[in-house]
Amino acid sequence: xxxxxxxxxxxxxxxxxxxxxxxxxxxxxxxxxxxxxxxxxxxxxxxxxxxxxxxxxxxxxxxxxxxxxxxxxxxxxxxxxxxxxxxxxxxxxxxxxxxxxxxxxxxxxxxxx
Amino acid sequence: xxxxxxxxxxxxxxxxxxxxxxxxxxxxxxxxxxxxxxxxxxxxxxxxxxxxxxxxxxxxxxxxxxxxxxxxxxxxxxxxxxxxxxxxxxxxxxxxxxxxxxxxxxxxxxx
Numbered sequence: 001x002x003x004x005x006x007x008x009x010x011x012x013x014x015x016x017x018x019x020x021x022x023x024x025x026x027x028x029x030x031x032x033x034x035x036x037x038x039x040x041x042x043x044x045x046x047x048x049x050x051x052x053x054x055x056x057x058x059x060x061x062x063x064x065x066x067x068x069x070x071x072x073x074x075x076x077x078x079x080x081x082x083x084x085x086x087x088x089x090x091x092x093x094x095x096x097x098x099x100x101x102x103x104x105x106x107x108x109x110x111x112x113x
Numbered sequence: 114x115x116x117x118x119x120x121x122x123x124x125x126x127x128x129x130x131x132x133x134x135x136x137x138x139x140x141x142x143x144x145x146x147x148x149x150x151x152x153x154x155x156x157x158x159x160x161x162x163x164x165x166x167x168x169x170x171x172x173x174x175x176x177x178x179x180x181x182x183x184x185x186x187x188x189x190x191x192x193x194x195x196x197x198x199x200x201x202x203x204x205x206x207x208x209x210x211x212x213x214x215x216x217x218x219x220x221x222x223x224x
Contacts, residue, residue: 004155031210043156043201043214056211090155100144100205100212104155 002027004105006091012111018079021108025072025093032074033102034066037088046089049074078110086112119202119215126223131189133218135202138183142204145178146212147187150199159187159200189220197222 005024013019025032034046045058049068066076072093078085088109092102116138125131137145143164148156162169162176162185169176175188189196199217206213 033210033212035214042216045211045213048210050210056209058211092156094210100146100210101158101161102156102212103158104148106153106155 004091004093004103006089006105006108008108009106010109010111012113013081014113015081015083017081018077019081019110020075020077021089021091021110023074023076023091023093023105025074025091026103029093029095029103030072031094032068032072033092033094034074034076035090035092036060037090037107038086043090046076081112083112086110117202117204117213117215119200119218121216122219122221124221124223125192127192127194129192131187131192131196131220131222133187133189133200133202133220135185135187135215136183137185137202137204137213139204139206139213140183141207143207144205145176145185146201146203146205147174147176148201148203148214150201150217152198156201192220192222194222194224196220 007022031050033048035043037043048056052068063079068074088107090107092104119135146161147159150156173190177186199219201217202215203212
């Protein structure tokens with residue numbers, strides 16, 4: 001069974017640009033969550049989607065947005081990039097039963113110059 | 114709000130046991146998790162415990178939960194060099210699929 005796939009793995013952008021990151025969950029998983037990982041703040045929750053609906057959103061500005069498609073694939077977008085957006089963005093999928101067992105992808109490492 | 118705290122570093126000798134500690138603040142936490150992250154990789158779920166349990170054992174891993182003190186620990190028996198990684202404790206709030214993670218404990222195993 002294929003794991004969670006994130007693309008691209010690495011990308012470099014400049015301030016003011018926007019970026020779209022993609023995540024394909026494990027087959028059969030309908031919940032997709034996004035986390036931002038930085039050395040200073042650690043892992044912070046961005047948002048969670050289930051059946052194309054955003055169920056939870058973390059404390060991030062409106063520049064961070066996401067969506068989920070009918071095949072459970074998800075994208076997140078960051079507009080007007082800032083230097084502080086440099087981070088590893090991790091996507092996780094789950095069956096969304098009672099437990100929050102998350103299966104993570106390897107992440108997309110974004111560098112903003 | 115929820116807060117999860119862990120010590121940042123732990124160093125042990127190969128073959129010894131490692132104990133990684135975590136404290137959390139949300140009394141409504143339903144499940145508590147341990148994840149492992151190796152360099153350049155995503156997080157790997159190691160084990161989890163339901164909040165009404167006080168212990169769970171899974172091969173070399175033992176999780177202890179003291180709900181009164183909101184303290185969680187992960188014991189790794191017979192620690193190997195391949196166990197060197199960052200270990201994250203996380204809590205799940207009741208009714209939510211959002212996890213709140215600690216900052217992670219970097220485990221270094223000395224051969």
